[in-house]
Amino acid sequence: MTSAYQKMLALWGEVSDLDNANSVLRWDQETYMPAKGATARGKIISTLTGMRHAKLNALELRAAIDDALTEVEEGSVEHAQVLRAQKKVNEANCIPADLATAIAEAESNGLVAWQNARKESDFSLFESQLTELVKLNREKAAALDPDSPAYDVMLNLYEEGVTEAQLVPIFDELRSELAPLIKAANATAPVDESCAIGNFSADAQRDFAMLIAKKIGYDTEAGRLDKTTHPFCTTFGAGDVRITWRWLDDDFRSGLSGVMHEAGHALYEQGFSSDLARTPLFNATGLGMHESQSRLWENMVGRSAGFWEWAMPHFRTAFPEQAHCSVEQMVKAQNTSRPSLIRVEADEATYNLHVAVRFEIERKLFSNQVEVGDLPELWDNTYSELLGVNADNVADGVLQDIHWAMGAFGYFPTYSLGNIICAQLYKAAEAELGDLQASFSKGEFAPLLGWLRSNIHQHGNRYSTFELLKRATGEELCAGPLLKHLKDRVSSAYGL
Amino acid sequence: MTSAYQKMLALWGEVSDLDNANSVLRWDQETYMPAKGATARGKIISTLTGMRHAKLNALELRAAIDDALTEVEEGSVEHAQVLRAQKKVNEANCIPADLATAIAEAESNGLVAWQNARKESDFSLFESQLTELVKLNREKAAALDPDSPAYDVMLNLYEEGVTEAQLVPIFDELRSELAPLIKAANATAPVDESCAIGNFSADAQRDFAMLIAKKIGYDTEAGRLDKTTHPFCTTFGAGDVRITWRWLDDDFRSGLSGVMHEAGHALYEQGFSSDLARTPLFNATGLGMHESQSRLWENMVGRSAGFWEWAMPHFRTAFPEQAHCSVEQMVKAQNTSRPSLIRVEADEATYNLHVAVRFEIERKLFSNQVEVGDLPELWDNTYSELLGVNADNVADGVLQDIHWAMGAFGYFPTYSLGNIICAQLYKAAEAELGDLQASFSKGEFAPLLGWLRSNIHQHGNRYSTFELLKRATGEELCAGPLLKHLKDRVSSAYGL
Numbered sequence: 004m005t006s007a008y009q010k011m012l013a014l015w016g017e018v019s020d021l022d023n024a025n026s027v028l029r030w031d032q033e034t035y036m037p038a039k040g041a042t043a044r045g046k047i048i049s050t051l052t053g054m055r056h057a058k059l060n061a062l063e064l065r066a067a068i069d070d071a072l073t074e075v076e077e078g079s080v081e082h083a084q085v086l087r088a089q090k091k092v093n094e095a096n097c098i099p100a101d102l103a104t105a106i107a108e109a110e111s112n113g114l115v116a117w118q119n120a121r122k123e124s125d126f127s128l129f130e131s132q133l134t135e136l137v138k139l140n141r142e143k144a145a146a147l148d149p150d151s152p153a154y155d156v157m158l159n160l161y162e163e164g165v166t167e168a169q170l171v172p173i174f175d176e177l178r179s180e181l182a183p184l185i186k187a188a189n190a191t192a193p194v195d196e197s198c199a200i201g202n203f204s205a206d207a208q209r210d211f212a213m214l215i216a217k218k219i220g221y222d223t224e225a226g227r228l229d230k231t232t233h234p235f236c237t238t239f240g241a242g243d244v245r246i247t248w249r250w251l252d253d254d255f256r257s258g259l260s261g262v263m264h265e266a267g268h269a270l271y272e273q274g275f276s277s278d279l280a281r282t283p284l285f286n287a288t289g290l291g292m293h294e295s296q297s298r299l300w301e302n303m304v305g306r307s308a309g310f311w312e313w314a315m316p317h318f319r320t321a322f323p324e325q326a327h328c329s330v331e332q333m334v335k336a337q338n339t340s341r342p343s344l345i346r347v348e349a350d351e352a353t354y355n356l357h358v359a360v361r362f363e364i365e366r367k368l369f370s371n372q373v374e375v376g377d378l379p380e381l382w383d384n385t386y387s388e389l390l391g392v393n394a395d396n397v398a399d400g401v402l403q404d405i406h407w408a409m410g411a412f413g414y415f416p417t418y419s420l421g422n423i424i425c426a427q428l429y430k431a432a433e434a435e436l437g438d439l440q441a442s443f444s445k446g447e448f449a450p451l452l453g454w455l456r457s458n459i460h461q462h463g464n465r466y467s468t469f470e471l472l473k474r475a476t477g478e479e480l481c482a483g484p485l486l487k488h489l490k491d492r493v494s495s496a497y498g499l
Numbered sequence: 500m501t502s503a504y505q506k507m508l509a510l511w512g513e514v515s516d517l518d519n520a521n522s523v524l525r526w527d528q529e530t531y532m533p534a535k536g537a538t539a540r541g542k543i544i545s546t547l548t549g550m551r552h553a554k555l556n557a558l559e560l561r562a563a564i565d566d567a568l569t570e571v572e573e574g575s576v577e578h579a580q581v582l583r584a585q586k587k588v589n590e591a592n593c594i595p596a597d598l599a600t601a602i603a604e605a606e607s608n609g610l611v612a613w614q615n616a617r618k619e620s621d622f623s624l625f626e627s628q629l630t631e632l633v634k635l636n637r638e639k640a641a642a643l644d645p646d647s648p649a650y651d652v653m654l655n656l657y658e659e660g661v662t663e664a665q666l667v668p669i670f671d672e673l674r675s676e677l678a679p680l681i682k683a684a685n686a687t688a689p690v691d692e693s694c695a696i697g698n699f700s701a702d703a704q705r706d707f708a709m710l711i712a713k714k715i716g717y718d719t720e721a722g723r724l725d726k727t728t729h730p731f732c733t734t735f736g737a738g739d740v741r742i743t744w745r746w747l748d749d750d751f752r753s754g755l756s757g758v759m760h761e762a763g764h765a766l767y768e769q770g771f772s773s774d775l776a777r778t779p780l781f782n783a784t785g786l787g788m789h790e791s792q793s794r795l796w797e798n799m800v801g802r803s804a805g806f807w808e809w810a811m812p813h814f815r816t817a818f819p820e821q822a823h824c825s826v827e828q829m830v831k832a833q834n835t836s837r838p839s840l841i842r843v844e845a846d847e848a849t850y851n852l853h854v855a856v857r858f859e860i861e862r863k864l865f866s867n868q869v870e871v872g873d874l875p876e877l878w879d880n881t882y883s884e885l886l887g888v889n890a891d892n893v894a895d896g897v898l899q900d901i902h903w904a905m906g907a908f909g910y911f912p913t914y915s916l917g918n919i920i921c922a923q924l925y926k927a928a929e930a931e932l933g934d935l936q937a938s939f940s941k942g943e944f945a946p947l948l949g950w951l952r953s954n955i956h957q958h959g960n961r962y963s964t965f966e967l968l969k970r971a972t973g974e975e976l977c978a979g980p981l982l983k984h985l986k987d988r989v990s991s992a993y994g995l
Contacts, residue, residue, distance in 0.1 A: 020546035024520050039721035043736025050516035225535035240539025
């Protein structure tokens, strides 16, 4: 390629290095940083963030992008690189500096107020901060795209191209199909979960989970597992994609499904083409696609009968006291379904209803149908309606999630997008590769990973989630495969 | 203070944040980074290093320094801040960019060639790279200070104000006084080391070493211990000063003395006045002073009779199989002295002769008395003369240290400066505080730490090592206290 394109890549490499440096700093903050290091760390991250912003705003980069655009061939990967860089630069440039500062401050205040309100279980302690966050994010939406509805702009921060209008019928379908399923399961006797309950040492859980993670393809020479309060996956550039976990001593499912979930995210990022390192395209395309990768390995694979046929002997070796458990028992214990209060503890089927509650509230909030002050009541009413349960305090109700306190509106729907997309991808992979359950039962996960690598991972963010989905499956977004999958799973577990 | 000074501090804060970010990146590289992360990490560090250099070279900073210099009162801490910033900026500016690039490249080539030459035990594989490094460092010395001898400029990179002329008589004194002592010890029966030899689990060694580190004052809420191939201490800003270690399974002394050594470095950096955070003065004053702090806790304290009177019951609890050992046995086992080949494994007394060998060679090299090709023979001859031992291969001889391969000439003498200074400081502290051994035997280390905090640590690099030594002890640099200390120790261990 010619020189403006190369110059753009060189400048972008520095932006990427600053991002990666900040990721290392944040990872360390969550894993190993001593308590008294917090103040200094905040300064370092803030300085690097400021430098990143300056690099993105630099005239030099904008000029290189403009010039490069005249050089590259439409439809080429180079073209995609330049467009992606241009989009990021434009986004960074169209938020006025004083708004960006006000948002950063409101997020910081929001987090503190939320933590306090949650501790006191008193929504009023968070109300004015949340009101401010909604107001500032409306302004942000107007700055980013004055011609689109604010909530659509928010949604697009996390998933390019998604609209409220597109999601409404999908969530309607999820609600109407899942409610009777969950109700039917709830009317039957509970599943026997004894094979998942016991006394599991952290070391044994870790070793078992990592045996699985490596088996499905997570490269530990390009990653590692550490302990954190909230599990996550983070990437420091090609060749260093780390995951974290937590565990329960008395139920091994939480730790294992967490590791498989984060390993799924990590497989995506380990799968970016190494040619893309330090370029605008070395990124996941959107949170929905990212979540589809974690959910695919956590749920479609990790709770399936084929998987447990292979995994059960390893489980019995890891936890000899559970040696009496059968594959059938284990698969049922992996697919329980009961309405619950807390999203992060929800099972695969009810999870989407927790998301539906939040989608419903967010879109009403951003279209001025409700005020922040109405949220606690609206929350409880919607939970009653969709899940038939209700928290007796706001800490377990409207205050349970950190997202709004961080100014993340429009983020929640990506969780269900992930579930929907992973079922579509799984179906398409199976159509091409043949019976995946039969492969899993023999410990063969490479065909599925290979299919994902070639159809999804390698491209980075060259295509949007919906383009990539179309290319990989031939389909638009549709809830059918997820609903079929959940009906099969729940029916099988509860003998419906 | 007025605005130019504040502006200088704000700009310096960014330089400091970049330094701290790089320190985190390097720490992670040595502790937790997976193998395949190396390439990406190199790019991140290189980008941040370039940004740091640009910040130091920025006209904005130079102007702020010049303006601030007219504002601050001579002799004030603000004045010291500005002078320190000015010195760093000048240093960064007077190396021409092409020379800096050539040096970075030569260091990189040097490291690779050194590793290879060491593996093959063949000096010729490293000779041309080392010749290049010497040549470029001579050019660097001329760029930094054309009026001073090159080796003095090299020495001053690590310890401000030290000269070859000052060191020659000191090393002469060390050589002439230590040689007969070591010879006399060598003529007697070996010390009984059985209380230090056995089977020590890594966990038990770690717990015991950290019990000691905390007891002497290392704040683990502002630090932590991790495992690395080569132990070090690193600081990520106020409140985060980490140390690393390694250990031997069959001899606990290596792990413990390593932790006490690094904790000594860490106590220095944890002791900088918090007012200095992110300023030019938030740094150790020189490597000799830094090493004096590590050596003080490792040797003056950690191998002393008073210390072991207190520590022995904890040792017996940590290692019940060694419960039979007496304090007397342990103190002797901590103070063995035998000529050996490898510097990093040398005991407290012979260590200075290993340094003397290197000082002798470096000064001949930089005054053109020898060529790089002469080094293997010169090395062996000098070891024969000073220590009476000789390696049968260059890997354990002239190739044993990494320093020259990294272009670090003039660094070695700071190890002996550290030994000399710590004995002077210990003597001065004892003159003020009374019998320190009596304090140690009661587990009281706070008086000594308090004295160091107030006389040394809090100042950061406001004063040079020699100024600080003079302020704290009233003395110039002198080897007398170290020699007296070593004679007492060795005589006592060997019954001389």
